[in-house]
Amino acid sequence: MEQLIQQVASGLANGAIYACVALALVMIFVSTDHINFAQGEMAMFSTYISWQLIQWGLDYWIAFFAAVAISFVAGVLIERIVLRPLHTAPVLSIIVVFIGLLAICNSVAGTVWSYLIKEYPTPFPKEVFGFSGLIGAHQLGVVVVTLLVLSLLFVFFRYTPLGLAMRAAAQNPVSARLAGVRVDWMLALGWGLAAAVGAVAGMMVAHIVYLDPNMMAGILLYAFAGALLGGISSPGGAVLGGFMVGVLENLVAYLGNAIEKGFGVYIIGNGEKLTVALIIVITVLTLKPSGLFGRVVVKRV
Amino acid sequence: MVALLEVNGLRAFYGQTQALYDVAFALEQGGITTLLGANGAGKTTTLRAICNMVRTEGRVAFDGQPITGRATESIVRLGVAHVPEGRGTFTTLTVEENLRIAAYTRGRSAEVKRDLDQVFEYFPRLRERIQQQAGTLSGGEQQMLAVSRALMLRPRLMLLDEPSFGLAPLIVQEIFRILRRINEESKVSMLLVEQNAALALDLADHAYVLETGRVVMAGPSSVVKNDENIRKSYLGY
Ligand SMILES: Nc1ncnc2c1ncn2[C@@H]1O[C@H](COP(=O)(O)OP(=O)(O)OP(=O)(O)O)[C@@H](O)[C@H]1O
Ligand SMILES: [Mg+2]
Numbered sequence: 001m002e003q004l005i006q007q008v009a010s011g012l013a014n015g016a017i018y019a020c021v022a023l024a025l026v027m028i029f030v031s032t033d034h035i036n037f038a039q040g041e042m043a044m045f046s047t048y049i050s051w052q053l054i055q056w057g058l059d060y061w062i063a064f065f066a067a068v069a070i071s072f073v074a075g076v077l078i079e080r081i082v083l084r085p086l087h088t089a090p091v092l093s094i095i096v097v098f099i100g101l102l103a104i105c106n107s108v109a110g111t112v113w114s115y116l117i118k119e120y121p122t123p124f125p126k127e128v129f130g131f132s133g134l135i136g137a138h139q140l141g142v143v144v145v146t147l148l149v150l151s152l153l154f155v156f157f158r159y160t161p162l163g164l165a166m167r168a169a170a171q172n173p174v175s176a177r178l179a180g181v182r183v184d185w186m187l188a189l190g191w192g193l194a195a196a197v198g199a200v201a202g203m204m205v206a207h208i209v210y211l212d213p214n215m216m217a218g219i220l221l222y223a224f225a226g227a228l229l230g231g232i233s234s235p236g237g238a239v240l241g242g243f244m245v246g247v248l249e250n251l252v253a254y255l256g257n258a259i260e261k262g263f264g265v266y267i268i269g270n271g272e273k274l275t276v277a278l279i280i281v282i283t284v285l286t287l288k289p290s291g292l293f294g295r296v297v298v299k300r301v
Numbered sequence: 302m303v304a305l306l307e308v309n310g311l312r313a314f315y316g317q318t319q320a321l322y323d324v325a326f327a328l329e330q331g332g333i334t335t336l337l338g339a340n341g342a343g344k345t346t347t348l349r350a351i352c353n354m355v356r357t358e359g360r361v362a363f364d365g366q367p368i369t370g371r372a373t374e375s376i377v378r379l380g381v382a383h384v385p386e387g388r389g390t391f392t393t394l395t396v397e398e399n400l401r402i403a404a405y406t407r408g409r410s411a412e413v414k415r416d417l418d419q420v421f422e423y424f425p426r427l428r429e430r431i432q433q434q435a436g437t438l439s440g441g442e443q444q445m446l447a448v449s450r451a452l453m454l455r456p457r458l459m460l461l462d463e464p465s466f467g468l469a470p471l472i473v474q475e476i477f478r479i480l481r482r483i484n485e486e487s488k489v490s491m492l493l494v495e496q497n498a499a500l501a502l503d504l505a506d507h508a509y510v511l512e513t514g515r516v517v518m519a520g521p522s523s524v525v526k527n528d529e530n531i532r533k534s535y536l537g538y
Binding site for chain 1: 352360372373374377382383385389390391392393398401402403404405406408450454471499
């Protein structure tokens with residue numbers, strides 16, 4: 001039983017990270033209809049920046065907030081400079097740009113910081129009173145930090161005029177312009193926020209998976225699955241989907257272990273959990289193509 | 302006197318296709334002018350060209366100031382509110398959010414509150430549906446919402462694209478009554494595009510008739526209304 005709770009708890013910690021990346025993907029998707037394949041690599045790059053700042057002697061949290069701020073500005077600039085001229089370009093050109101961005105982040109990080117795996121620090125204390133048996137200190141910290149970030153974003157989008165303008169621009173850009181909203185800037189701001197949220201996810205996960213230029217590849221896949229599971233057009237759904245995928249993959253591994261122990265047959269273990277989790281996601285999507293919480297998209301032609 | 306809106310040599314293009322040919326007209330401050338014409342005459346395009354929503358050549362001046370080539374949102378911020386064809390509802394946002402979007406350009410929350418009350422005074426039905434998702438409103442309510450969204454911009458000029466479209470006669474009457482009040486009480490000038498010429502000529506003081514992208518007729522509403530030739534050849538009633 002305790003083992004099950006442990007698995008669920010660490011699943012929640014992973015899920016929190018998928019949820020952040022999923023939300024970053026959705027934020028850009030709702031306003032552009034594109035999936036930013038470079039989201040994970042951008043987050044990885046942000047994590048390296050924070051690592052570098054820590055190496056230079058900065059306090060963890062100062063480096064953390066500096067990396068978030070730098071990522072935000074970089075996100076805005078990427079949209080304004082690289083993507084803005086492509087607003088009316090065909091989908092394939094935009095995908096090529098995303099893949100190019102991914103490759104650039106990856107190879108620049110590799111060149112500057114090498115492909116060697118690095119340890120990444122955790123800002124959280126070693127021992128957590130009371131919970132110590134059930135959830136690691138870092139995992140608990142990850143859940144708390146991501147929940148904080150997600151709530152902040154929720155409040156921003158729900159209750160501030162700027163958040164409302166961003167939602168309006170995503171939902172109906174033509175009408176938003178007619179309401180005086182600078183839609184192009186809202187898009188750039190969305191890129192900035194997505195990059196910032198991705199940076200948080202990268203810095204939280206790096207202590208668990210270690211820092212290297214390819215550390216986000218698998219995570220992006222999980223996050224994408226989470227976003228699809230929850231409904232790619234629904235930010236709240238994507239967050240829930242991210243958490244669900246995190247818990248699901250650990251439950252799969254737990255079940256595999258239990259079966260092996262009980263019956264002595266090996267069916268699934270840690271190696272297969274990604275596959276099984278994705279199979280479950282695909283099954284759900286076959287039954288409910290717009291995701292669990294997504295709206296059916298009706299396109300007028 | 303300077304005209305509130307002055308349009309000269311206005312041409313508009315969709316890709317290679319030209320939709321307007323040297324359209325010219327002027328709106329007086331405080332008045333209501335209607336733009337009439339058959340389907341495809343270029344009425345919607347004229348409104349879009351004023352707000353720079355299509356590729357445009359020519360000269361548009363608002364309050365004596367040239368606005369040609371400015372971004373749509375900047376023109377809107379100058380005081381030109383466009384109530385578009387199809388109403389432009391933000392379907393997934395609530396009624397209140399639809400109305401508050403415009404507030405983002407204004408900042409002052411006390412003023413916004415006052416304007417919301419003013420809008421609800423014009424359209425009490427919207428107050429009852431304030432937390433409802435706007436996409437679930439009826440057509441008439443969405444048209445009221447579109448007019449209200451424009452009002453929240455505190456415009457000096459409203460461009461209205463077929464506010465009667467697809468609505469039952471009673472609702473149309475209600476909306477047109479409110480439009481007149483808005484014009485008189487809030488001193489908002491209007492450029493009204495309509496298929497329903499009789500209705501529009503009742504509300505407006507001036508009329509222009511468009512045919513295949515050109516102005517073919519202009520004059521005070523009373524003259525246009527009573528000229529059987531114009532009615533027969535251009536307005537079809
Ligand atoms: N998005 C577009 N792309 C290409 N051509 C267009 C587009 N919109 C309008 N047109 C063309 O421009 C011309 C003028 O159209 P417009 O919509 O301005 O007419 P309208 O007077 O508003 O008609 P209606 O009363 O039917 O709304 C038409 O020939 C139309 O086919
Ligand atoms: Mg039209």
